[in-house]
Amino acid sequence: MFEFKVDDQISLRLLEPRHADALFALTNANREHLRQWLPWLDTVASITDTSNFIETTRKQFAANDGFVAGIWYQGELAGVVGHNSIDWLNRIGWLGYWLEAGLQGRGIMTKSCRALVTHAFAELQLNRVDIRCAAGNSRSRAIPERLGFRQEGVIRQAEWLYERFVDHVVYGMLASEWQSR
Numbered sequence: 001m002f003e004f005k006v007d008d009q010i011s012l013r014l015l016e017p018r019h020a021d022a023l024f025a026l027t028n029a030n031r032e033h034l035r036q037w038l039p040w041l042d043t044v045a046s047i048t049d050t051s052n053f054i055e056t057t058r059k060q061f062a063a064n065d066g067f068v069a070g071i072w073y074q075g076e077l078a079g080v081v082g083h084n085s086i087d088w089l090n091r092i093g094w095l096g097y098w099l100e101a102g103l104q105g106r107g108i109m110t111k112s113c114r115a116l117v118t119h120a121f122a123e124l125q126l127n128r129v130d131i132r133c134a135a136g137n138s139r140s141r142a143i144p145e146r147l148g149f150r151q152e153g154v155i156r157q158a159e160w161l162y163e164r165f166v167d168h169v170v171y172g173m174l175a176s177e178w179q180s181r
């Protein structure tokens, strides 16, 4: 299947039905880590739920509404990154991501996002990539900041995270800014 090599250790591949076991195991092993900042953990209770998610991502890709890729690090599934959706009218991609807790701190996500941002502007001809992070999610916020995104504002109480609302910090990168870095 299609594979995009980010570097010698990191590859991105579109998720396929055969990845359901590995993705469910990774999700299960990282529940507490991911639950801090992602709202969907309780909806993934079995491999069937993960299979359904993968099926949804394949329909999303087929409908040209963005895509979700698995991140393989040293040959093992390590996380997920992708455009949660694409607004073609306004040429905006909305990036989202998560990574295995034990593999944080190596630049895997920053490198993967850099590859997807380049792809978004060079291949998809988008004009803007948007990343929204919970205000308290400093590891996530560090990714657009490291990549040179501009912090554009705060959306108050933008997301219900289990038992509380969190504000979102909006980061944006424009095609013209990415090219002139």
Ligand SMILES: CC(C)(COP(=O)(O)OP(=O)(O)OC[C@H]1O[C@@H](n2cnc3c(N)ncnc32)[C@H](O)[C@@H]1OP(=O)(O)O)[C@@H](O)C(=O)NCCC(=O)NCCS
Residues within 6 Å of the ligand: 033, 034, 037, 038, 096, 097, 098, 099, 100, 103, 104, 105, 106, 107, 108, 109, 110, 111, 132, 133, 134, 137, 139, 140, 143
């Ligand atoms: C958000 C998340 C993906 C960030 O993971 P991360 O490992 O901090 O990010 P990266 O993989 O880009 O690694 C960056 C770290 O590697 C270091 N690093 C090492 N080599 C690097 C390189 N070549 N390039 C960039 N960073 C490098 C950086 O200094 C940084 O370390 P630090 O945190 O000690 O400063 C992860 O914390 C996560 O999955 N959280 C839960 C889910 C979530 O919050 N998703 C986002 C919702 S908006």
